[in-house]
Amino acid sequence: MRIAVPNKGRLHDPTLSLLERAGLHVEETADRQLYADTVDPDVTVLFARAADIPEYVRDGAADVGITGLDQAAESGGVADSASAAADDDLVDLLDLGYGSCKLVLAAPEDGDIERVADLAGGTVATEFPAVTRDYLDRVDVDADVVTVTGATELTPHVDMADAIVDITSTGTTLKVNRLAVIDDVLDSSVRLFARPDVVDDPKVGQVLTAFESVLAADGRRYLMMNAPKQRLDEVKDVIPGLGGPTVMNVEADENGNGMVAVHAVVEERDVFATISELKSVGATGILVTEIERLVE
Ligand SMILES: Nc1ncnc2c1ncn2[C@@H]1O[C@H](COP(=O)(O)OP(=O)(O)OP(=O)(O)O)[C@@H](O)[C@H]1O
Ligand SMILES: O=P(O)(O)OC[C@H]1O[C@H](OP(=O)(O)OP(=O)(O)O)[C@H](O)[C@@H]1O
Ligand SMILES: [Mg+2]
Known part of the structure; x- marks a missing residue:
């Protein structure tokens, strides 16, 4: 599968960062100006002008493309879903959130x-x-x-x-x-576009999932902590959002009290307030880490 990606201009750097974060590392090659391999042998990158990318995808030079909705709209029809797409439409698979x-x-x-x-x-x-x-x-x-x-x-x-x-x-x-x-x-914003005939291709689905997982991780943090077992319900009450936390038994503390390790994904904006609340219900050793990808 071939992905068309902006070769210069303001969309180039954020698009390469997105590919990296999605796990599709772009290999450095002499030929990098035009084509590049990725760590996935089935995925290659074609570098093109942002304005030309819709045409490259329509014509089949690439299967999917990353560029602004403005460019796709200028080049012809754009459909939201494959079922409504005419043969020469581009299907807008995912809003990648930058280039607004x-x-x-x-x-x-x-x-x-x-x-x-x-x-x-x-x-x-x-x-x-x-x-x-x-x-x-x-x-x-x-x-x-x-x-x-x-x-x-x-x-x-x-x-x-x-x-x-x-x-x-x-x-x-x-x-x-x-x-x-x-x-x-x-x-307008930058989107992942595909031709209607490749929308159901498993490789396209895999790339879409990888990009979605990057977007899902944005603005979220992973919290890890230890807590006394008997206060687990209070700890759970304090952790906002995103389903139940993961709870694991760990060795009892020096006084023989049962302890658990609690892991949870929280919104970045909630981290500050959540940490003081967690401390007040007995959590210790609280770690906050970034999340690279989150497959929901
Ligand atoms: N000021 C802006 N803020 C946000 N997004 C923008 C802005 N200007 C352009 N874009 C988005 O980026 C796309 C490409 O613009 P860009 O200026 O990088 O390309 P270009 O004009 O083709 O290249 P260059 O300006 O290097 O010749 C636009 O089609 C639009 O979707
Ligand atoms: O509302 P603003 O923040 O001022 O942004 C708008 C400007 O940004 C883009 O130009 P760009 O900087 O890409 O220069 P270009 O004309 O060389 O493409 C666009 O063509 C506008 O001229
Ligand atoms: Mg420009």
Whole structure:
């Protein structure tokens, strides 16, 4: 199975970290620019531009791909589940949670365009012409779309366009270019995409599970402690969430009192408060560790 992964840009590093954490270590090879092997002999990585990845997956050069929903939407249809997918759709298997941004319609602050209807007969510049045309159809506004390959924010100030559809996250770029958001066009984040014909492939399922286990471990910690056996119920009451803890008998303390070792997964945000509560019910030797993966 081949996974297409961004070769540069802001999505490259987080995607490689995700592969590492999922246990799919990418081997260093001379050819790393294009292809790389992973520790799994059945999984290879293809490095491509974020914008090209959807096409690589649709065409079969790769089976699954990791890139922004904005790029997948620009390249054609995207389906949530395989059952609803047409042959040429990409199936959005998993939201990987990073690369969050929005495509927005924006126009010069203090200009004539205050709402999308004001664009009728006007021009919109964008790196996302297909998404923009879909959007204009959806809101039933007849405007021209011009495609640019960068610096979209400048076009309204040089009379190339009345408005733009572009990526925003902090809003800094729009602000610096004195552009105001008129409407939201698409919420995006990085997803794992597959062709409908490979969705049921066991290897794809295995990769999906590995990524899900990384996401499940995020923001959670593993707590280990010893506690007096007779206070186990109090300890259990203190440990929040995620099912019952694992309890193991350990040797009695020096006074012959029964002791247990208790292990539990807790939300990171609860760790601070939980530790003082655990101490107050007699827990000792409390260890907090990170979790690499959690298969639920
Ligand atoms: N400011 C941002 N905040 C969050 N995610 C973003 C932002 N800009 C882009 N993205 C996401 O990252 C994807 C790729 O953007 P990136 O800028 O890394 O690639 P690129 O523009 O193709 O590469 P480069 O800018 O290096 O030529 C976008 O399609 C989008 O999903
Ligand atoms: O709302 P903001 O936080 O300002 O982010 C939005 C900007 O980020 C991206 O550009 P990028 O930094 O990738 O530069 P690029 O134009 O070279 O791709 C995007 O194209 C916007 O211009
Ligand atoms: Mg960019």
